[in-house]
């Protein structure tokens with residue numbers, strides 16, 4: 001690659017195109033998956049929004065104006081304080097030399113130069129530097145990523161919930177069941193997105209779809225996923241190396257609210 005004669009720019013000037021309006025004013029309290037928020041696009045840029053309502057999701061690039069800019073290494077403390085350090089270019093860390101925030105948000109509506117969003121992780125007052133549509137081309141169904149395991153069940157389940165929700169596009173009852181089953185499987189067998197972990201689903205189409213969204217397991221290359229449509233069963237079978245884990249919903253709980261009950265109360269869990 002040719003390097004000689006290329007001029008290194010010492011400064012790049014960005015002009016904010018809008019601002020984030022949100023009840024969240026403190027980055028420390030920002031939930032990991034972001035919050036509902038509004039972007040007010042400034043009048044001189046509103047013409048650039050034409051047609052944006054045809055997209056369900058948009059990339060928001062913002063400038064984290066309060067973030068430290070001298071940070072080169074850190075650990076994902078919010079998710080798990082016991083994890084090792086990474087370079088900030090290997091994480092989505094808040095502090096970095098140029099605190100450009102990149103967030104994929106769901107676009108609910110556009111009205112009077114305002115974008116109404118869900119899942120934005122920027123606080124109120126954050127300058128917005130760009131808005132771009134999210135395309136099918138952006139989707140990589142099962143990328144290789146580091147295993148950043150959440151410090152507790154709540155955080156792990158929350159991440160799985162978001163993966164299932166984005167994939168399945170409705171928050172049905174079987175989505176919650178899939179999240180719960182995958183969280184249990186992770187505790188027994190480790191990372192559920194691992195190429196070494198195979199899963200079989202017996203049950204509804206929604207359960208199968210949500211388990212696929214959480215595990216990113218494909219039917220082949222490598223074959224990690226199989227599915228049998230069974231009207232009255234909710235079962236997932238997880239296989240990793242020599243271990244097989246069966247998780248089956250007890251029939252008595254098929255139509256009941258299970259969130260406040262323990263794993264053992266609701267499921268038959270069998271490790272072979």
Ligand SMILES: [Zn+2]
Nearest residue numbers: 170172174206
């Ligand atoms: Zn569903």
